[in-house]
Amino acid sequence: MGEFDVIERHFRPLAGDAALDLSDDCALLTPPPEQVIAISTDTMVENVHFLPDDPVGTLGRKLLRCNLSDLAAMGATPLGYTLNLTLPRDRSFSEAWFTAFCGGLAEDQKHYGIPLLGGDTTSINGPLVLNATIYGGVHPHLALRRNGARPGDDVWVTGTIGDATLGLLALQGKITDPDGALSARYHLPLPRVHLPLGGIASAAMDISDGLVQDCAHIARASGVMLRINADLVPISPAAAALGPTYLKRRLSGGDDYELLLCVPAEHSDALQQICAVHNIPITRIGTAHNGQGVHIHDATGQTITFEKAGWQHF
Amino acid sequence: MGEFDVIERHFRPLAGDAALDLSDDCALLTPPPEQVIAISTDTMVENVHFLPDDPVGTLGRKLLRCNLSDLAAMGATPLGYTLNLTLPRDRSFSEAWFTAFCGGLAEDQKHYGIPLLGGDTTSINGPLVLNATIYGGVHPHLALRRNGARPGDDVWVTGTIGDATLGLLALQGKITDPDGALSARYHLPLPRVHLPLGGIASAAMDISDGLVQDCAHIARASGVMLRINADLVPISPAAAALGPTYLKRRLSGGDDYELLLCVPAEHSDALQQICAVHNIPITRIGTAHNGQGVHIHDATGQTITFEKAGWQHF
Numbered sequence: 001m002g003e004f005d006v007i008e009r010h011f012r013p014l015a016g017d018a019a020l021d022l023s024d025d026c027a028l029l030t031p032p033p034e035q036v037i038a039i040s041t042d043t044m045v046e047n048v049h050f051l052p053d054d055p056v057g058t059l060g061r062k063l064l065r066c067n068l069s070d071l072a073a074m075g076a077t078p079l080g081y082t083l084n085l086t087l088p089r090d091r092s093f094s095e096a097w098f099t100a101f102c103g104g105l106a107e108d109q110k111h112y113g114i115p116l117l118g119g120d121t122t123s124i125n126g127p128l129v130l131n132a133t134i135y136g137g138v139h140p141h142l143a144l145r146r147n148g149a150r151p152g153d154d155v156w157v158t159g160t161i162g163d164a165t166l167g168l169l170a171l172q173g174k175i176t177d178p179d180g181a182l183s184a185r186y187h188l189p190l191p192r193v194h195l196p197l198g199g200i201a202s203a204a205m206d207i208s209d210g211l212v213q214d215c216a217h218i219a220r221a222s223g224v225m226l227r228i229n230a231d232l233v234p235i236s237p238a239a240a241a242l243g244p245t246y247l248k249r250r251l252s253g254g255d256d257y258e259l260l261l262c263v264p265a266e267h268s269d270a271l272q273q274i275c276a277v278h279n280i281p282i283t284r285i286g287t288a289h290n291g292q293g294v295h296i297h298d299a300t301g302q303t304i305t306f307e308k309a310g311w312q313h314f
Numbered sequence: 315m316g317e318f319d320v321i322e323r324h325f326r327p328l329a330g331d332a333a334l335d336l337s338d339d340c341a342l343l344t345p346p347p348e349q350v351i352a353i354s355t356d357t358m359v360e361n362v363h364f365l366p367d368d369p370v371g372t373l374g375r376k377l378l379r380c381n382l383s384d385l386a387a388m389g390a391t392p393l394g395y396t397l398n399l400t401l402p403r404d405r406s407f408s409e410a411w412f413t414a415f416c417g418g419l420a421e422d423q424k425h426y427g428i429p430l431l432g433g434d435t436t437s438i439n440g441p442l443v444l445n446a447t448i449y450g451g452v453h454p455h456l457a458l459r460r461n462g463a464r465p466g467d468d469v470w471v472t473g474t475i476g477d478a479t480l481g482l483l484a485l486q487g488k489i490t491d492p493d494g495a496l497s498a499r500y501h502l503p504l505p506r507v508h509l510p511l512g513g514i515a516s517a518a519m520d521i522s523d524g525l526v527q528d529c530a531h532i533a534r535a536s537g538v539m540l541r542i543n544a545d546l547v548p549i550s551p552a553a554a555a556l557g558p559t560y561l562k563r564r565l566s567g568g569d570d571y572e573l574l575l576c577v578p579a580e581h582s583d584a585l586q587q588i589c590a591v592h593n594i595p596i597t598r599i600g601t602a603h604n605g606q607g608v609h610i611h612d613a614t615g616q617t618i619t620f621e622k623a624g625w626q627h628f
Contacts, residue, residue: 082353
């Protein structure tokens with residue numbers, strides 16, 4: 001089983017028209033009329049972003065979903081993706097491995113409507129490295145940015161916050177996760193694509209580095225201060241069952257891939273209606289003010305401080 | 315020096331308008347009117363695609379140029395690129411390292427007119443991994459494909475063939491390279507961008523896996539057989555100085571990043587005129603025939619056989 005054989009049998013069936021059968025030097029992506037191309041790219045490294053014994057079928061799906069979440073944060077409609085696969089030389093990758101890996105990709109390609117456009121395969125004296133670059137289409141005036149929040153806007157999040165970071169703790173054997181709900185969130189995020197929030201939200205991003213740090217990103221980009229009530233931050237039943245011990249971990253841990261939104265109060269109803277139509281939970285957790293930075297407090301107004309706001313790779 | 319600090323000081327100055335200051339979840343690339351987006355992506359791994367003691371300033375440039383070569387092979391005009399940088403955790407990367415790495419990128423960005431659009435930085439318990447995805451614009455009817463060669467077409471290559479693979483041997487101390495001409499070709503390929511060959515060439519690709527293997531790619535995609543006269547394959551003075559010993563290595567070694575073109579005889583003059591205007595050497599090395607596969611022979615007609623046609627990663 002050689003490199004070209006693997007591409008032919010496992011990856012070519014995933015390719016869309018723009019991939020030109022994966023047999024040319026480039027893919028040729030036709031932009032939707034009057035739209036710009038939103039581009040996001042993410043690398044996932046074994047032992048950093050995923051664990052060696054994670055189910056193989058989830059690896060490609062997690063990679064796609066992290067990237068899809070970036071498109072969701074910009075309000076872009078997914079068009080396709082390219083994939084870079086870097087395989088450890090000291091391990092042999094079986095037919096079953098490629099079948100499982102590509103089976104996961106195929107499942108999410110179908111679910112999210114994103115064909116494979118191209119990529120490369122290479123080898124490494126080191127861990128498995130996966131990279132995807134994803135392409136979406138968005139009308140330029142409907143693209144959601146981080147820099148549009150204004151004092152007075154409400155701050156909202158989709159879904160529940162902190163499950164994925166607790167899922168990692170569960171997979172490391174540090175906490176219990178009786179029904180696997182937390183580890184499932186770590187393995188397979190749920191990108192909030194296809195929410196038409198252009199013109200509704202004033203600022204948006206996806207929560208990948210941790211809520212506190214990502215609030216800081218929006219605060220800096222928009223030139224505002226965000227006040228977040230920790231007691232309003234939505235918690236899943238599985239996380240709630242662990243008690244209050246993990247509050248700071250939930251608010252600063254990464255991999256949520258929920259949306260963080262700033263929304264003028266007059267758009268609250270529209271926001272909630274759109275999310276209801278798409279069956280996506282949405283919760284108001286704070287407000288934007290004049291100033292800078294992020295202020296996290298509890299329901300009594302007591303400030304909560306963080307030694308480490310979120311993840312940095314170096 | 316943290317991750318965000320490095321991005322702010324070293325990478326933000328490289329960013330173009332479409333990068334949105336590297337502070338949003340996606341880049342927003344505006345397609346040129348009536349053009350499609352050509353996309354190519356390449357991963358480079360330390361000890362596989364480059365050596366640990368390669369000059370840091372050449373690493374990003376080599377990465378860009380390999381990708382630019384793919385755009386050249388499709389006849390696409392470069393628009394920009396995204397970059398994924400995966401840094402070994404067990405080494406510290408100094409201010410000087412980032413200055414040299416980004417200085418190389420800046421130099422080639424300026425030369426080829428390609429701003430940084432986005433990317434990510436991450437860490438690895440393993441070697442340095444670099445990935446770039448490059449974007450170009452091309453009118454759909456002028457895109458060069460691999461599948462258009464027809465029996466009777468001539469086969470041409472730009473530049474000289476085999477220097478980079480000999481450069482690798484020189485850097486490994488296996489051959490001499492008195493003036494560094496060969497190792498220079500290994501460190502810094504010369505992508506043949508901006509050659510307007512749409513409508514001139516019937517098929518094109520860039521030579522990255524080795525001339526013999528890449529001829530086989532065109533032969534298969536086009537459904538023809540390519541006959542190549544090894545004695546016509548252009549050789550540099552530095553390679554010629556090594557004598558005939560390395561003929562097979564030159565024809566099967568990778569990393570040339572020259573163009574391999576199939577051109578109907580009636581377009582020979584146009585091809586040569588365009589290449590002359592752009593000061594790019596071009597040499598006819600064979601012809602396309604009915605059949606399949608690649609037949610390499612010398613000037614006497616004697617067949618040359620290859621145990622290994624080119625590079626596969628696994």
